[in-house]
Amino acid sequence: MTMKSYRKELWFNIPSRRGFVNITPQVQEALRESGIREGLVLVNAMHITASVFINDDEHGLHQDYEKWLEGLAPHEPVSQYRHNDTGEDNADAHLKRQVMGRDVVVAVTNGQLDFGPWEQIFYGEFDGRRRKRVLVKIIGE
Secondary structure (H helix, E strand, C coil), rough: CCCCEEEEEEEEECCCCCEEEEEEHHHHHHHHHHHCCCCEEEEEEECCCCEEEEEEHHHHHHHHHHHHHHHHHHCCCCCHHHHHHHCCCCCCHHHHHHHHHHHEEEEEEEEEEECCCCEEEEEECCCCEEEEEEEEEEECC
């Protein structure tokens, strides 16, 4: 068989500053479109104030993430961050992204995302209210 590749962009505009979106269905759809049965899927946040990560789709856990991340890098006071000296107010979003990660790679087996129990793919937004994209790159046969 010949190695193939497939590329798709997913676009998001989260109306609040922060939020988590389960993007597993969109990634599964991209995999279906690709026709790839065996390989790897890379899912990559293309913005430095957003994240892609894998975890459980459980509301309480998402609330725990919000509280934990805000404790690690509180948004306010914005004057506590040197990055915000540039006129920005999103230094905390850069730090939250660093903790939550830029991308994930998932194996593709028999045309399906090869997850462990409860695993789902999420887009994490830490400085929303504008359009941002996620890259889905699939390679395999």
